[in-house]
Amino acid sequence: TFRAALFDLDGVLVDSARLHFVAWKRIADELGIPFDADDNEALKGVDRMGSLEHILRLGGRTLDLSAKEHLAARKNGFYLDALTTMSDADVLPGAAALLAQARDRGLLLGVASASRNAMVVLERAGLSNAVDFVADAAKVAHSKPAPDIFLACVTALGVASDECVGFEDAAAGVDAIKAANMVAIGIGDSQVLAKADLIFAATAEVDLDRVLRLSPARPQ
Ligand code: G16
């Protein structure tokens, strides 16, 4: 049986993508690199430096590490400014109910986000008390698709990987969940998330009973 449910943040629990977009757009404009909302789709679930490198590639630009670190820090400043406008209105439909229902079923709840700002985002969204543990992306060695951030939740919650189910909206996140030997629930496009064990179009569509009837992963 499942003992824990682990959730990605952006795209599963909250809509922070539009705020990331506003911040990256300012950086792209400064660099003179065309960047629109469609381009921003490719950054979902991608960590901060990986996102910057993607934008630089779009513009055919290369910068040295210190210039990149400076820009990444500037983007984060813009993002933190934008976060002051975040509220429970940015919680995705059905997300708060899903967390409450999962807790009600006795599951331990963890957040496994690529965002180093996950704690602030959850606080702004009014969800910090709705979960038991928030993994720190700054403390894991490898970002998604590596399993590290999901395994950090396993350690902290005192469960085994094969007792967990993970929820993700990005393909790299589904890969991370599978690499951690967990059942993966995809939220979004069934073609993009084809490697998930079960897919729902949106968080609001998740049928938790159906999820919990899945067989957990085999112990490794
Ligand atoms: C989120 C977003 C990404 C963002 C990443 C890192 O991932 O989807 O667009 O680049 O966090 O964010 P930060 O710059 O705050 O560390 P997730 O894993 O929550 O979907």
Ligand code: MG
């Ligand atoms: Mg995501």
